[in-house]
Amino acid sequence: MRALIGLLFAALAGTAHAQAKTELTFYYPIAVGGPLTRVIDGYVAGFEKENPGIKVNAVYAGNYDDARIKALAAQKAGQPAQMSVLFSIDIYELLEQDLIVPFDDMAKSDADKAWLKSFYPALMMNGTYKGKTYGIPFQRSTIVLYWNKDAFKEAGLDPEKAPANWDEMRSMAAKLVKKDGSGNVTRWGVMVPSTGYPYWMFQAFSRQNGQDLMSREGNSTNFAHPDVVASLQYWVDLGRKHAVMPSGTVEWGTLRQNFVEGKTAMMWHTTGNLTAVKDSAKFPFGVTMLPSSKQRGSPTGGGNWYLFKKSTPAERQAAFQFIKWITAPERAADWSIATGYVAVSPASYDTPKLKTYVSGFPAAAVARDQFRFATAELSTFQTGRVRKALDDAIQASLTGSKTPAEALKAAQAESDRLLKPYK
């Protein structure tokens, strides 16, 4: 069966060669789907027009998990895919399966080397391993704080001034909590989502408290560091001690609805929600960097371009050319406006198009300004298991079944066991 499929594709590839065209296939995930696939198709058409010798097939592959499964299965079955947009934190899995090649091998000219250095350093952290670049940032996001200016006014706070540090966030949140006659909360002070991607939110807390959760080699974590424990304690206390946030976990998927209906005065959420909040909030709202404890901080998130190993030199060259084209400043600016994802290079924020957009909607620049304090998203070898150990520890603490110290100690022990072979 496999041989048959192989033959079939060999035949297809043969016809492609006969027309002297290089054919490329890539998989891409878009979390929100729908109209954005048309944006990608538009880019592909634009590229093909400028490069008549190359044909590009864009395959929409569902969410990040689906895209990874499909891309890996295609590679194993010998189907052609020379590149893909996959989750930035999949890098260690792809390295371990020996599927990807570094961009450094392709970037020979000075112009190409300069292109490799043209992105925000914070966005490159998840894409490099042992000094080489395997992932080029594409659809990337970060966490920001949204606040409801009407609620601030009502609570007697300055509506233009968001909390700058942990103490301010707690005390302002306490003032923002609103209760009805029988003492039930009708508006919470702040909400931080803790389902779906708890580790991601937690990375912001721990970064703000001065700690990164993993080493650059992806083979050790420090979940049990006292400052990490303290940052989880702060998060837990917002709900369980100070009662400015609901106790238990806060649902990622419905949080935006809570915010636009005024049920919470502040929320931490991805920049990817910016356009949706802008469209549905009936009150003036602000967007700012996350507050600091010892420093500001947020992890980055989202998808990177990868180059697959299985390809001919001509295909790889064409794929490299395509990735350079689609991450160029003008495209990055256009993509950022269309999606709400951050533009990946400083040069794209200097394009006239994005400059005009940002001046009309300053919130769009907050993510960019936060890059100075940003860190890589949690990614290690055995990343799925390590992440789940941390997710479980966070949820156990938030729901009160374990203390942060014991939960994180158990997660660290699990991570030590998993990462031992990679030291």
Next chain:
Amino acid sequence: MRHVYGWLLLTPAAILLVAFTHYPAVATLADSFFSAGTAVRPSRFVGLDNYAALAADPVFWQVLRNNFWFALGTIPTSIALALLMALWVNARLPARALVRLSYFTPTVLPMIAVANLWLYFYTPQIGLLDKVAGLFGAPSHNWLGNPDTVMGCVIAMTIWKEAGFFMIFYLAALQSLPPELEEAARIEGASRSYFFWRVTFPLLMPTTLFVLVNATINSFKLVDHLFILTKGGPDNASNLLLYYIYQVAFSFFDTAYAATLTVILLALLAAFAVLQFQLIERRVHYR
């Protein structure tokens, strides 16, 4: 010659069964004795290592416990409810077709859509449940964010989804019961409850067995809602065996351990099926 025809007729189905059911099951069993391979470290024979890891995995035991409570919570209630609804819509009542349809509607909806609906029922403050409770001055409750209530919420939704489906089987069975029995019972002066427990219920036993087997299998194989509602959280409080297998296979990429868990799941289901057919068949009257 007859044999050849027989085999020829059987071949298409046999090929499908072997290729997509029996071969994967055997391959899964074989995989569970090997380690998960990567390009750097190829897969190798590890004997019962995967089973030892399984016995030492606290999450495995928790999802197994969860699955037990999930089955116990959903099966008897949805069967009882299905029977009740079937008796109700089998009687003469106005707009009977409409009532039947409305009971059946949850079954027609895709599980993912149902989970999205119920996500907004359960959402604190803005959810339907909290809004209704709020009218009576009850405080807001974080239904899905609390390990004590999350399983109850998932169970309630599953019953709502499944009861209508089982009702259809009971309804069909009720309509096939000969009306003479009821007439005879009335002439003899049997009360309605006596008639139900001594005549209707025993005659429905084959349907009950069928529904029971299906409900049991469903309680292990229906996990679509977890993707939307809880992702197995908080802290595995609503995680079920099949969802855990998905996590291990596609999020951890540990195909060997996923195969081991699958073997356990298959063994459990096979044991249930044998038990149900053996024990209950004695009390089931097939006509």
